[in-house]
Amino acid sequence: GEDVEQSLFLSVREGDSSVINCTYTDSSSTYLYWYKQEPGAGLQLLTYIFSNMDMKQDQRLTVLLNKKDKHLSLRIADTQTGDSAIYFCAESDTGGSYIPTFGRGTSLIVHP
C-alpha cells in the first residue's frame, strides 16, 4: 500500500535554513503536499507540487521533488521561531481515490 515516511524531529537555530525530508512509495503519486500544524490548531496547507515539476518556490519556502527517488523536501529559508510546528508531507494519487496519505509529521523546533 501507500506509505509516506518522514523523520520525526528537526531542531534548527533561528535564522538558519530548515530542510524537512519526505519519501513516498506510491509510484503513481501525482500531487504532493506540505501542511503545517501549530499547537492546538488544524492543518494549514503550505504548498503543493504536481509530479511533473521538479521545484516550486514561494517566498521563504522551496519544495524539491526527485520523482526517480520518490523524495520530496521542504526548505524554509531564514527560519523563525514562528515556524516551530509539525510539518506533514502528504501524497495523493489521481489513479485512485484522490484521498491524501499523510506522513507521521516532522516536529520542527526553532531555537533563538
Next chain:
Amino acid sequence: DTEVTQTPKHLVMGMTNKKSLKCEQHMGHRAMYWYKQKAKKPPELMFVYSYEKLSINESVPSRFSPECPNSSLLNLHLHALQPEDSALYLCASSSRQGLGGYTFGSGTRLTVV
C-alpha cells in the same frame, strides 16, 4: 471567506451523552471531510461527503454519525462514546477531488469521561 469554522472548540462529554460537532464553509467547496487526530499522529480519515452525499466511510463505529444538511454544513453526531474516542476532530473541505489540497478547520478537542 476562505475558512472552515468548527464549533465547539472544546467539548467534554460523558459516555452516555449525545452531542454534535458542527462544521461550516462558504468557499463553494463540494467535498467535505471528517478526520480524527490523536496526539503526535497524522489525521485519520473518517468520512467523506461529495455533493452532500456520503462517499467514503472508513469503517467508523456507528457511535459516530455524520450528516451533511447542505453544501456548506457538515455535522458529526456523537453517542455513547468511549474514553479512547478522545481526540482532536478536524473538518476539512476541498474543491472537486481535492487535488489542490484541503482547507482544514481548527478542530474540536473532544474529551470523553
